[in-house]
Amino acid sequence: MEFVILNGEIIERNEAKIDVEDRGYQFGDGVYEVIRVYNGKMFTSKEHLERFEKSAGNIGISVPYSLGEMSSLLEQLILKNDIQLGTVYLQITRGISPRNHAFPHAETPTTMVAYTRQVERPVGNMKSGVKAILTEDIRWLRCDIKSLNLLGNLLAKQKAVEAGCFEAIQHRGETVTEGSSSNVFIVKDGTIFTHPADNLILNGITRKKLQEICSTHSIRLEERSFSIEELMHADEVLMSSTTAEIMPIIDIDGNKVNGGVPGEMSKKLQELFEAEIEIQCGQLVTTPGEI
Numbered sequence: 001m002e003f004v005i006l007n008g009e010i011i012e013r014n015e016a017k018i019d020v021e022d023r024g025y026q027f028g029d030g031v032y033e034v035i036r037v038y039n040g041k042m043f044t045s046k047e048h049l050e051r052f053e054k055s056a057g058n059i060g061i062s063v064p065y066s067l068g069e070m071s072s073l074l075e076q077l078i079l080k081n082d083i084q085l086g087t088v089y090l091q092i093t094r095g096i097s098p099r100n101h102a103f104p105h106a107e108t109p110t111t112m113v114a115y116t117r118q119v120e121r122p123v124g125n126m127k128s129g130v131k132a133i134l135t136e137d138i139r140w141l142r143c144d145i146k147s148l149n150l151l152g153n154l155l156a157k158q159k160a161v162e163a164g165c166f167e168a169i170q171h172r173g174e175t176v177t178e179g180s181s182s183n184v185f186i187v188k189d190g191t192i193f194t195h196p197a198d199n200l201i202l203n204g205i206t207r208k209k210l211q212e213i214c215s216t217h218s219i220r221l222e223e224r225s226f227s228i229e230e231l232m233h234a235d236e237v238l239m240s241s242t243t244a245e246i247m248p249i250i251d252i253d254g255n256k257v258n259g260g261v262p263g264e265m266s267k268k269l270q271e272l273f274e275a276e277i278e279i280q281c282g283q284l285v286t287t288p289g290e291i
Contacts, residue, residue: 010080035048055145091112096109129257131165132165132179141200142199183201183204187234193224204240248267
């Protein structure tokens with residue numbers, strides 16, 4: 001039996017019903033978060049929930065629960081569904097109202113849902129590295145909001161899938177922004193570069209944790225935009241996300257990066273990131289499904 005959260009209550013999944021005029025369904029009028037779970041514990045949940053609240057506020061949605069209340073509810077849900085290794089998905093919309101582009105009355109109740117999934121760590125890909133393609137970034141200009149409107153991301157990801165690749169690296173003109181579902185970094189002469197956390201990218205929680213790691217361990221990381229040419233001539237390229245963790249990119253549009261193998265910086269960052277996970281969630285144990 002699987003359980004979900006609907007508007008603050010934990011109920012059986014088959015009992016959860018959303019009205020067809022919910023604005024999330026009609027307009028994508030809402031925001032979401034995905035939080036990683038290791039050993040039954042959420043990783044960086046505070047940072048995710050703070051971003052959730054900020055994204056909602058940026059589009060005029062007031063979250064009717066405190067950060068503590070949301071965290072408690074999600075912890076109960078994880079326990080109820082016995083999730084040891086996976087994710088918890090959280091979403092809020094502007095609620096149910098007759099279809100109209102203008103916002104409904106301010107007193108319209110929001111709709112908040114959450115559910116869990118069992119998701120293994122992509123250890124095999126992290127060890128071997130993955131392939132990527134380049135594609136023009138066609139998304140809107142508020143990518144810093146974790147909006148439900150993901151059509152541009154989906155189209156980019158599908159291009160990657162059809163090309164037999166793991167990720168699509170997006171660019172606006174000659175400037176690299178981020179992946180379809182990840183942040184992108186390059187390494188050149190021992191320095192890591194990543195696009196500034198402005199309106200053109202989502203400031204990923206794993207990205208922020210990676211910045212903290214670099215600061216703590218005296219690894220040089222600079223937030224500045226970089227070009228496609230710099231990307232293609234980088235010593236190493238890597239991506240970060242909640243589910244992919246720190247993932248080396250070893251091939252872009254058929255061009256090998258670092259000879260087609262993960263570089264030493266990528267490996268070092270993976271080790272340091274795993275150590276951060278273990279501090280919060282306990283020792284990581286590799287299972288057969290992760291290889």
